[in-house]
Amino acid sequence: MNRRTLLGGLFAAASVPALAACSGGITSLNESSGSTAGGGSSKGGITIGTANFTENQVLGYLYAAVLQQAGVKVKVRPNLGTREIVIPALKAGDIDLLPEYQGALLNYLAPKDASAEPGTMQNALTLALPAGLQVLPYGQAADSDCFVVTRATARKYGLTSLADLAGQNGKLVIGAAPEVKKRRVGAVGLQEVYGVEFKEFKSLDSDGPLVKGALKKGDVDVANLFTTDTDIAANDWVVLTDPKNLIPSQHIVPLIADRKADDTVRKALARLGNVLTTDQLTQLNSQVDNDKKDPEDVAAAYAKQHGLA
Amino acid sequence: MFELFKNLGTWLTSGSQWAGQDGIAHRLGEHLQYSLLATLIAAAIGLPLGLLIGHTGKGAFVAINLASFGRALPTVGLVVLVFLAGGLSMLPVYVALVALAVPAIVTNTYAGMTAVDPDVKDAARGQGMRGHQVLLQVELPLALPLIMTGLRLALIQVVATATIAAYVSFGGLGRYVFDGLAQRDLVQVLGGAVLVAVVAVVLDLLLSSLQRFLFRHRTA
């Protein structure tokens, strides 16, 4: 028994009266530690974690809708944080399943791996994943990181591709989520692959109000957004092209703990992966961000409409 | 755990960590600016209010209850609310920090005023002192120890909470905590936390020496 479970157990045992008095809510006291040998089973229910941006929550609730339809008990824990936070939580057993992105996940696990094509990437992921975790087949929908500038900025500096940024070294301010400062698809890779040096890195958020607001206001020149954001087209922002393929293929891929991966789960998620397209996902995101609908409702309606739930 | 503290030592002492836009020196300056300005604004609101209530004895019930609701205000919620209402600026951060500090200042100032012996006030009036003279020359000096306690408590809370500025894209030592969370860089988080705690403790010690300096006559 490691210290982690000992401590958790101690608190769990001691807090029984308090918990019993008001059960419900989103408590999670490491209930998922009992794993089965061999294949894994979703019988005890699956806890789906999601990262701190809209699309990941939409995907989490889509997973939940199709799994529920398949008879699996699910719980969604929305908005847990960045990949850097969520994957350790998956390893520790706080959650069981995560909607992930091929390229970004591979960069996180094996920064030096140069696989670019979805099939080879899937193999590379399987090799790079720590024991106890696996990726299920990737879906057809994809969402890449992208770097955008306003139309005016693009004109002013003559920017069309990431390579052009190097011509303005030391002049431009980039805005992105804090983790992007240390990521390869971020400040690190832009420097290594394109030789780009920014004047400043501003820590903002993941395709959220801060980074988009800062780009609109002109507080940042370059913003890191996601390609599935309708705001890019709505604001006539320019997505800088990536001639040297710094940004890898980003098909959506379920990352799951071995202990929960059974055929029921595999089949249900594979069906969703085959149906959901990038355009549809983009629309779902927009319903949440712009129409202020709940990701849960948006996902449930989509699943129903497409015969998935 | 040992590894974490060893790395903290390296983090805190490396020269490059102290320099530049994201350097400790710059972040420390920002943090001090946010905290001191917020506490000053809170004092400008809370002190007169507490003195007035204590002096007149009117509105005490309302003020004390408002102060205790104020303590329940969730800082994160307040920051987000003001941000959504007025857009991105430091305003949300200052509103939340001031709202955090005012209750401690008002309640302690009021408590200090009510602790002044009524006989002393009567004696002062008997000597022909006017209301404002009693307030400034008798009540205020006697209430000062508790007033200072309130200010110190407010300042400590503000310094710890000014971390929130980083959530809405600004600087201060909270930058290390929020960036460290996003990057799961615990050394950075610990570094930020230790620096915040040091700032709070040092400012508290400074205020307590100021307090002792102000009271040097009384003890003599």
Added chain:
Amino acid sequence: MTIDWSWIGDHTDDLASLTLSHLQAAMTAVFFGLLISLPLAVVAHRVRPLRGFLLGLSNVLFTIPSIAIFVLLLPISGLTRTTTVIGLTVYTLVVLLRNTVEGLDSVPAKTKEAAKAMGTRPLRTLLTVELPLALPVIMAGVRIATVMSISLVSVATYIGDGGLGQLFTDGFQRDFPTPVIVGVVLTILLAVVADALLVALQYVLTPWRRRRA
């Protein structure tokens, strides 16, 4: 900034479960805070040299930003309710420890001597004489700690917990004020109700004080 009333109507279940979860986090923290504070306060009350150290330590812990405590606990307790509760418990200590020590200090020496003269054992004196007499001061601490914890729970939204705090990050990410307003109002209501209940509890627990009030 307008309130979308229909959103509130559509989310009463979610709001109820978030409120319950919020309250549970705060109350569990106060419970553990008391559990830790009581023995420590007895030590601080009796062993003078340790008093300054223990109170000073709880003061220093109070200066650490709560979000940092939550993050630093991640390697130990992960993204769980346990992390939230440990973090909040640390913050309750500064109030609970100090008030419990002050409460014990406030028990008149004569009362303790009388108990001793009657042959009451020290532990029994502590439980049947000192703690009941210290209760008003301890309860004042419990009230402050409860209100403070209820206001702090929402910080745990940064580690995926946080009860009503989830409404803040949600509203922030979607530029949607309604959940944020509702979250702030419910947090304050929760604090007011919890405080009133504690006042009532204190009234029940200290029958001997009623005549004076």
